[in-house]
Amino acid sequence: MAKAIRGGETCAIARTTDVLRDPWTFLILREAFGGVTRFSDLRANLGVASDVLTQRLDSLVSAQVLRREQYREAGSRTRSSYHLTEAGAELKIAVAALQQWGDAHLPVECGPTVARRHRSTGVPLEVAFVDPDGRRVDLVDADFERTAAYPT
Amino acid sequence: MAKAIRGGETCAIARTTDVLRDPWTFLILREAFGGVTRFSDLRANLGVASDVLTQRLDSLVSAQVLRREQYREAGSRTRSSYHLTEAGAELKIAVAALQQWGDAHLPVECGPTVARRHRSTGVPLEVAFVDPDGRRVDLVDADFERTAAYPT
Numbered sequence: 001m002a003k004a005i006r007g008g009e010t011c012a013i014a015r016t017t018d019v020l021r022d023p024w025t026f027l028i029l030r031e032a033f034g035g036v037t038r039f040s041d042l043r044a045n046l047g048v049a050s051d052v053l054t055q056r057l058d059s060l061v062s063a064q065v066l067r068r069e070q071y072r073e074a075g076s077r078t079r080s081s082y083h084l085t086e087a088g089a090e091l092k093i094a095v096a097a098l099q100q101w102g103d104a105h106l107p108v109e110c111g112p113t114v115a116r117r118h119r120s121t122g123v124p125l126e127v128a129f130v131d132p133d134g135r136r137v138d139l140v141d142a143d144f145e146r147t148a149a150y151p152t
Numbered sequence: 153m154a155k156a157i158r159g160g161e162t163c164a165i166a167r168t169t170d171v172l173r174d175p176w177t178f179l180i181l182r183e184a185f186g187g188v189t190r191f192s193d194l195r196a197n198l199g200v201a202s203d204v205l206t207q208r209l210d211s212l213v214s215a216q217v218l219r220r221e222q223y224r225e226a227g228s229r230t231r232s233s234y235h236l237t238e239a240g241a242e243l244k245i246a247v248a249a250l251q252q253w254g255d256a257h258l259p260v261e262c263g264p265t266v267a268r269r270h271r272s273t274g275v276p277l278e279v280a281f282v283d284p285d286g287r288r289v290d291l292v293d294a295d296f297e298r299t300a301a302y303p304t
Contacts, residue, residue, distance in 0.1 A: 012250070012251040012252075012253075012254030012255045012258070012260075012264060012265070012266070013178045013182070013247060013250045013251050013254060015254040015258040015260075016250040016251070016253050016254040016258065017169070017172070017178075017250060020169070020250075026165045026169075030165070030296065033296040034296050034297075034298070064257070087253075087256070087257040089291055089292075090253060090256065090257070090291065091253055092291060092294060092296075093249050093252070093253070093279055093280060093281065093291070094246070094249040094250050094252075094253050094279075095165060096249075096281065096294070096296075097245050097246040097248075097249035097250075097279060098164070098165045098168040098169060098172075098246050098249075099164040099165050099168070100164075100245070100246075101164075101168045101239075101242060101243055101245070101246045102164030102165060102167040102168040103164045104239070104242065105216070105239040105242070106164070106167040106168065106171070108164075108167075110301040111299065111301045112164060112299055112301065113164070113298065113299055113301045113302040114164070114296050114297065114298060114299065114302065115296075115297045115299050116281070116294060116295070116296060116297075117294075117295050117297050118283060118289060118293055118294070118295070119292070119293045119294070119295045120293065121283075123283050123284055124284065125281045125282065125283060125289055125294055126281070126282055127245055127246075127249060127279060127280070127281055127282070128245060128279070128280070128282045128286075129245065129248065129268070129277045129278070129279055130277065130278055130279070130280045130282060130288045131270060131273075131275050131277060132275055132276065134280075134287060134288035135286060135287065135288070136282045136286035136287070136288075137270060137277055139241055139242065139244060139245070140241075140271070141270055141271045141272065142244060142248070142268060142269075142270070142271070142277055143268070143269050143270070143271045144182065144185045144186050144244075144248075144266050144267075144268060145186075145266065145267045145268075145269050146186070146265065146266060147263065147264055147265055147266065147267050149262040149263045149264065149265045150265040150266065
């Protein structure tokens with residue numbers, strides 16, 4: 001097991017899934033990618049208990065995926081809103097890649113619940129490997145190479 | 153909770169992470185993406201007990217991510233090897249996206265253990281949103297849109 005534990009610590013995949021592990025986390029991120037920021041809107045959209053939502057939001061703030069801000073509307077008390085950090089925004093790629101695979105290979109009868117589209121042109125987007133010139137690279141040309149840091 | 157459960161069933165992300173949930177699964181896939189196919193090589197590379205490896209491989213075969221084949225070398229008994237299906241090969245994008253985010257936002261001191269490179273040119277590859285013409289799309293232009301199948 002020593003190797004496995006060491007593999008887990010150095011494995012970037014394991015570190016990312018640690019952040020994403022909880023099903024609520026995915027649902028919160030899906031809302032955040034859709035532009036929802038207010039605690040009250042998240043609670044209403046997800047049908048989740050306040051204490052559960054608070055706990056998951058705290059954990060995403062700790063992971064520096066979300067940033068907490070305060071806002072106040074006239075005549076109301078101060079409330080919290082949650083905004084994607086740069087790291088949080090980049091998580092969109094990983095979440096979209098997971099969605100895309102599930103839609104393609106574990107489809108459900110009702111079809112995909114979320115589509116990924118270009119904000120201004122509306123064309124469907126995919127997640128794929130790209131080269132430094134921003135051109136799509138075929139899957140067969142994408143290699144995983146071990147670095148010197150790979151556990152031996 | 154009814155909403156949450158419904159969200160889980162229709163959520164492609166949840167269905168994909170169900171396949172990827174186990175840490176061994178990631179490690180096995182990382183080996184498979186690196187071209188390792190034989191049970192004996194997987195066992196040696198991962199330092200995993202045979203029964204654990206057998207169970208995880210069975211589960212990846214059931215999920216149609218790996219395909220089991222038999223091979224036989226002269227003077228030896230028949231043995232099993234495991235090959236990525238088309239779905240398994242496409243999982244490379246999701247796994248690379250998780251790795252890329254972990255490397256960027258949860259770095260470890262020793263640096264990334266795996267690099268993603270173009271098989272023939274060796275240039276570093278990224279996972280990103282691409283449009284139907286195969287051109288990289290900025291993160292800020294990638295929208296998640298709810299479809300009619302989104303649970304209400």
